[in-house]
Amino acid sequence: MKKSFTFGEAEQSSKFGMFAGVFTPSVLTILGIILFLRTGYVVGMVGLAETLIIMLIAFTICTITGLSLAVISTDKRVKGGGFYYVISRTLGPEFGGALGLTLFISISVAIAFYTIGLGEVLVTINDWPEWITARKIAFAVTLLLFVSAWIGADWATKLQFVVMAIVGLSLLTFFWGGVQNFSQERLAENWVLEQKSESFWIAFALFFPAISGFTQGLNMSGDLKDPSKAIPLGTFLAIAVSMLIYLATAFFLASGSELSELKNNYYVMRELSSVGILVAAGVIAATASSGMASMLGAPRVLQAMGKDRLIPNLSIFAKGHGKDDNPRNAILASLAIALTAIALGNLNFLAPIITMFFLASYALLNYATFFASDTANPSFRPNFKLSHKYVSLAGAIACVVVMLAINPTASIVAASVLFGIFHYLQKTQHQHRWADHQRGAHFKHIREHLIKVNSLPEHPGDWRPQTLIFSKEPDHRRALLFFSALIEGNSGVTTMVQILEQKNNQKGKQTDKQNGQQKDQQKPDRDKVLEEYQASIDDSKAKAFPLVIEAPDFSTGLKILLQAYGVGPIKANTILLNWLSVADNLQSDKQKNYADNINCVLNAGFNVVALAAEFKSFEKVNNNGDEPPQIDIWWVGGATSKLMLLFSYLITRTEAWSHAQIRVLAQAKKDGKGRTEHEFEEFLETIRIEASIETLDEITIETIKQQSKDSQLVFFPAELDGDNFRGRFNIDIKELLTDFPPTAFTIAGEVLELDPDPDDDSEQDNKNGANSSQSDSSNSGSSKSGSKESGSD
Numbered sequence: 159m160k161k162s163f164t165f166g167e168a169e170q171s172s173k174f175g176m177f178a179g180v181f182t183p184s185v186l187t188i189l190g191i192i193l194f195l196r197t198g199y200v201v202g203m204v205g206l207a208e209t210l211i212i213m214l215i216a217f218t219i220c221t222i223t224g225l226s227l228a229v230i231s232t233d234k235r236v237k238g239g240g241f242y243y244v245i246s247r248t249l250g251p252e253f254g255g256a257l258g259l260t261l262f263i264s265i266s267v268a269i270a271f272y273t274i275g276l277g278e279v280l281v282t283i284n285d286w287p288e289w290i291t292a293r294k295i296a297f298a299v300t301l302l303l304f305v306s307a308w309i310g311a312d313w314a315t316k317l318q319f320v321v322m323a324i325v326g327l328s329l330l331t332f333f334w335g336g337v338q339n340f341s342q343e344r345l346a347e348n349w350v351l352e353q354k355s356e357s358f359w360i361a362f363a364l365f366f367p368a369i370s371g372f373t374q375g376l377n378m379s380g381d382l383k384d385p386s387k388a389i390p391l392g393t394f395l396a397i398a399v400s401m402l403i404y405l406a407t408a409f410f411l412a413s414g415s416e417l418s419e420l421k422n423n424y425y426v427m428r429e430l431s432s433v434g435i436l437v438a439a440g441v442i443a444a445t446a447s448s449g450m451a452s453m454l455g456a457p458r459v460l461q462a463m464g465k466d467r468l469i470p471n472l473s474i475f476a477k478g479h480g481k482d483d484n485p486r487n488a489i490l491a492s493l494a495i496a497l498t499a500i501a502l503g504n505l506n507f508l509a510p511i512i513t514m515f516f517l518a519s520y521a522l523l524n525y526a527t528f529f530a531s532d533t534a535n536p537s538f539r540p541n542f543k544l545s546h547k548y549v550s551l552a553g554a555i556a557c558v559v560v561m562l563a564i565n566p567t568a569s570i571v572a573a574s575v576l577f578g579i580f581h582y583l584q585k586t587q588h589q590h591r592w593a594d595h596q597r598g599a600h601f602k603h604i605r606e607h608l609i610k611v612n613s614l615p616e617h618p619g620d621w622r623p624q625t626l627i628f629s630k631e632p633d634h635r636r637a638l639l640f641f642s643a644l645i646e647g648n649s650g651v652t653t654m655v656q657i658l659e660q661k662n663n664q665k666g667k668q669t670d671k672q673n674g675q676q677k678d679q680q681k682p683d684r685d686k687v688l689e690e691y692q693a694s695i696d697d698s699k700a701k702a703f704p705l706v707i708e709a710p711d712f713s714t715g716l717k718i719l720l721q722a723y724g725v726g727p728i729k730a731n732t733i734l735l736n737w738l739s740v741a742d743n744l745q746s747d748k749q750k751n752y753a754d755n756i757n758c759v760l761n762a763g764f765n766v767v768a769l770a771a772e773f774k775s776f777e778k779v780n781n782n783g784d785e786p787p788q789i790d791i792w793w794v795g796g797a798t799s800k801l802m803l804l805f806s807y808l809i810t811r812t813e814a815w816s817h818a819q820i821r822v823l824a825q826a827k828k829d830g831k832g833r834t835e836h837e838f839e840e841f842l843e844t845i846r847i848e849a850s851i852e853t854l855d856e857i858t859i860e861t862i863k864q865q866s867k868d869s870q871l872v873f874f875p876a877e878l879d880g881d882n883f884r885g886r887f888n889i890d891i892k893e894l895l896t897d898f899p900p901t902a903f904t905i906a907g908e909v910l911e912l913d914p915d916p917d918d919d920s921e922q923d924n925k926n927g928a929n930s931s932q933s934d935s936s937n938s939g940s941s942k943s944g945s946k947e948s949g950s951d
Contacts, residue, residue, distance in 0.1 A: 173383040180375030180382070180392025182318045183451045187371025188400040189325055190448035191275035194441040195424045196364060197404065198411045202421025203361045205350045206412035212362045213408065217401045219560065220369045222553030223520045224397055225545040226527035227376060228390035233530065233540035236385040238483075239462025240376040240455065241519055246466070248526040250596045255468040256579035257522050258459055260572075264515035265456035266492040270499035271367065271512060272449035273299045279441045282425055296500045299446065304493045307453040310484050321447040328431070328440025329403060335432040336410025345413040348420075363510040363564045368404070370516040372397050374451045381458075381482070390542055453496075457488030464488070468583060514561060514572040521557035522576075524550045535598030612726045618914035623650035623808065624730045626723065627702070630656065632694065634736040637773040639700040641902070642734055644815065645767070647808025651728065652702040654695065656687050657715035660708055684708060716755055720762040733759050737768040737891070737903060753881040760878075760907045765801055768876065768883070770891075771900030775870075786817040787870035791849075792862065793824035794875040794886045797906035802873035804910060805902070807847045809871070820849035823865055825857050845912040857887045859894055869899050876903040 173179070201209045230244050237243055241261050246254020276299055277292030375382075375392045382388050407427075411420060414430045423429070428437040461483075463469065464476030475488040530538050531547035561569040625642045629635050635654065642652040684706050691704035705723075709715025723730050759766055789806045793799045806820045827834045831853040838851040854861055866872050874894075875886040885891050885903065895901065 173381055174388075175383055176388035176392040178316070178318070180388045181396050182322060183374040183447075184372050184393060184396035185400055186318060186321055186325065186444055186447040187374045187451050188369055188396060189329075189403060190368070190371065190444045191272055191441070192365060192368030193404065193407060194328075194427055194437065194444065195275055195278070196368075197407050198415070198420040198426045199424060200361045200365050201348070201408055201411050202417045202419070203357045205417065206345070206348050206408060207350050208358055208361070209408050209412075210405065212358070212365055213401070213404050215362070215560070216366050216369050217397065217404075219517075219520060219553060219556055220372055220397055220401075221394075222549060222556070223523055224372060224390075224393045225542075226524045226550045226553060227373070227393060228542040229527050229540045229545055229550070230523070230530065231376070231389040232386045232542040233538055236376075236382075236389065237462075238381075238458055238465075240459055241373060241523065242459045242462055244376070245522055245526050248530050249522070251466065251468055252580045252583040253522060253526070255463065255466075255583045256576045257519055258463045259469070259579055260515050260576055261519050262456050262459045262463070262492075263495060264512055264519070265452050265459065266495035267499045268367070268370070268512055269300060269303065269449050269452045269456070269492065269496035270296065272445050272452065273297075273303070273496070274500060276442060276445040276449070278424070279438065279445065283428075283438050293500060297497065299449065300493065300496050300500065303446075303449050303453045304489065306450060307457070307489050307492075308484075308486060310480060310482050317450075318447060321443040324436075324443040325440045325447075328436045328438075328443075329407075331433040331436045332427055332431040333406065333410060335430045336414055338432065339414035339430055340410070341413055344416070345409075348412040348417050351417070359564045362560070363513045366513045367516065369397075369400070370512065371448060371451070372400070373519075374455055386541065453489070453492060456492045457485040460488040460491060461485035510565060510568065513564065514568050517557045517561045518572050518576055521554045521561075524553035524557065528554065529599065533598035533602050535602075537598070608726045608728070616727070618911040621731075621910055623647070623732050623805070624724075624728065625650060625652045625732045625734050626719070626730045627652060627654040628656075628733065628735045629654065631736065632690075635691075635694045636698045637771050637776065638734055638736055638769060639695065639698045639702055640773060640776050641769050641771065642702065643700055644809045644812055645732075645734075645805040645902075647811040649808065649811075652700065653705050653723070653730070654691050654702055655719065656691060656706045657712050657719065658684055658687065658706060658708045659711050659715070713751070713755065713758070716758055720759065720764065730764065731908065732765040732767060734767045734769065737770040737895075737901075749883075750881045753878055753883060756878055756883065756905075760905065762907070764907045766876075766905045766907065767805075768903040769900070770895050770898075770903065771871075775900045786819050787815055788868070789815075789818050789820050790866045790869040790872045791820065791822045792857070792866075792872070792874050792887070793822050797909045798875045798886075798904055800910050800912055801906040802875065802902075802904050803845075803847060803849070804912060805904075806849070806873060818870075820847070821869075822849050822851045823857075824851065824853055826853040826855060847912070859889055862887075862889065862894065863898060866899060867897075872899050872901045874901050874903050876905050878905070 197209075200212065204212070227244075230248060239246075239258070242254055242258030245257045273296040274292060277295035280286075280295050281290065281292045372393055375389050375396075410430070411426065415423075415426050420426055428434040428441075431437040457475075460472070460475045461478065464472045464474065464487075467473050467476075475485065475491065477487055478484055479486050527545075527550035528547045531550070558569075561572070623646050625646065627635075627638045627642055629638050639652070639654065646652060688704055688706045691706065695702050695704060707715055707719060709718060720730075756766055789809060791799070791802045791806055803820075803822070806818075809815045810818050810820070822838065824834065824838065834853045835851050842849055842851070852865075854865070862874075874889075876891070877884060877886055883891070883903075885894060891903065
């Protein structure tokens with residue numbers, strides 16, 4: 159059994175509780191270098207009043223994000239990976255991967271931030287040779303942290319208690335010194351600057367990394383005994399304690415020193431302390447602890463991403479060592495980033511960079527909580543109830559606003575990096591399906607939209623193709639799926655259907671003599687066909703759905719399907735099948751069954767399209783260079799011709815056929831070709847479809863073959879003559895298809911309005927054509943252009 163699923167005492171004993179695993183690393187990271195070395199600088203930049211505002215804004219964002227964190231972490235079992243794990247299992251792998259990678263880099267850069275600060279402290283308090291610089295010390299300390307992380311998290315976590323004791327003593331000596339140096343007059347002078355400060359957001363960007371440490375407990379989620387309880391409690395406790403300490407520190411700094419001294423002396427806390435050496439020790443201990451927490455947390459984010467295999471080549475970081483699954487490969491990666499950051503930057507340079515990515519991370523965490531709650535997914539059941547989804551949304555907005563206020567350019571760069579990785583993962587990762595809430599969100603929106611659409615009266619202008627494909631032959635499915643996507647024109651829905659007949663499986667349930675249980679012999683067949691159809695859809699990269707139903711016979715199943723298919727206002731209106739699969743087997747009994755089924759479809763008000771084409775003929779269109787494809791419509795008038803014209807137009811809305819030329823071929827009227835072409839041009843202008851018209855004196859099979867031999871697609875009207883499915887103009891389909899381009903034989907089962915009156919809000923029954931004679935009897939339809947269309951007919 160894998161270790162991650164072992165819940166025995168041996169494993170639990172190596173994990174940490176709330177205090178050691180969440181509160182201690184979080185509070186020590188918050189009470190780090192910013193507290194001791196930059197709080198006074200911030201007060202000196204903007205005054206005490208604005209400093210308190212900065213702190214309140216930062217801790218408000220921190221608290222709201224903590225609430226979101228509490229909601230998310232109590233909704234699901236949190237495993238290793240911290241922020242990355244929570245986001246990826248809520249918003250999906252794309253957001254999780256984008257956040258995880260940037261967060262890993264940010265936390266690794268934070269290692270450099272802490273070690274450079276430690277180097278500055280050591281250089282200042284010691285009289286060392288000039289060649290010993292803060293940057294060189296940072297390199298050395300980072301290597302020591304690396305060795306500690308390489309050994310494992312257990313001893314490093316226990317060492318935190320010693321660090322906490324040192325930090326506690328240093329703060330006590332500072333506060334006691336602050337009481338002794340308190341001056342009410344100085345406090346009043348330092349309340350606001352004499353001149354208005356323009357550095358508010360610069361100061362905020364410098365201060366904000368201080369509170370980013372409240373997520374350290376989440377980053378260690380894989381090493382906690384009970385993450386869902388430890389993370390919320392430990393996080394809120396760390397936030398509350400840290401906020402009180404920061405506010406008190408700013409107060410005593412402002413009451414004990416001049417603003418100029420605070421701005422120019424990073425070590426004013428040591429000078430105000432009653433025991434300065436303890437403050438120095440606290441700085442060293444807290445900074446080293448913060449760096450250690452980051453060195454432990456960042457690799458675990460990368461390790462979790464490696465285990466999920468979201469990005470190629472990251473799998474090498476998935477491997478862990480020892481009983482604690484220590485991610486040594488990921489630790490090496492963190493070390494490389496930290497050393498690079500040390501070589502490139504200083505504290506004031508690194509702080510805004512870290513701020514941007516942490517703010518982006520918090521914005522995503524807050525949005526993830528809102529998103530999960532807003533989906534109304536039944537599986538979203540967090541134990542933490544003391545928050546609301548709009549609080550999380552407000553937190554996300556606040557993070558974005560603060561990012562833009564600090565540095566709009568840096569904000570755009572950070573967002574671009576995140577969404578660049580997001581779109582990369584969106585295109586490359588389709589195999590991951592976790593218990594995130596993306597599908598639930600889509601269901602929620604589908605439900606809302608279906609209810610809304612159903613409440614609106616139907617209008618003829620709303621018509622769009624909703625197609626059911628019938629094909630038992632795997633060789634024909636790809637062509638049918640491709641053609642359905644063409645006539646759909648990016649506006650409809652396609653479903654590929656199979657009706658399984660049970661008449662030969664009445665003894666489908668057989669008794670298993672070995673175990674005495676009955677096995678349904680039909681269900682595996684249905685599942686197999688469903689998987690096969692889905693595979694055909696996936697292989698063709700079509701946007702379609704598979705559907706397999708069981709019925710006593712095909713005719714019964716067809717009638718049930720035509721009546722029951724769809725949800726609310728989403729109903730099918732067009733049936734698509736392959737002509738070749740029927741024409742080759744039209745013996746008398748099969749021909750009659752075929753005709754009966756077509757009649758059933760037409761009586762139900764559905765359109766019928768029988769496609770005579772192979773997929774390779776469509777592939778030629780895509781590889782035909784700059785020459786635009788040609789679509790021919792053989793015009794017979796009435797509903798069928800309107801439907802063929804609309805299908806042709808929709809085809810031109812697809813990318814490969816966007817430059818296709820539509821040509822209408824019609825027989826000239828008695829008053830001459832010119833009159834016919836003029837009327838048809840007016841009709842096309844009215845319905846806003848670009849096409850050319852060509853009139854012929856007579857339409858025979860010879861003229862049809864001659865005119866359309868070079869076309870890439872032909873729409874040809876068909877009809878039912880008793881049990882015979884044939885082409886209009888008295889054309890025999892078998893004879894026509896010899897050496898002929900891809901052809902769609904079409905019969906309309908409904909009358910479409912190509913130019914509906916936008917003010918006509920009356921409900922119209924379009925299902926008034928049951929067969930070719932009925933649907934084609936109204937040549938002009940009911941549109942305002944009826945007389946013009948009638949003339950063209």
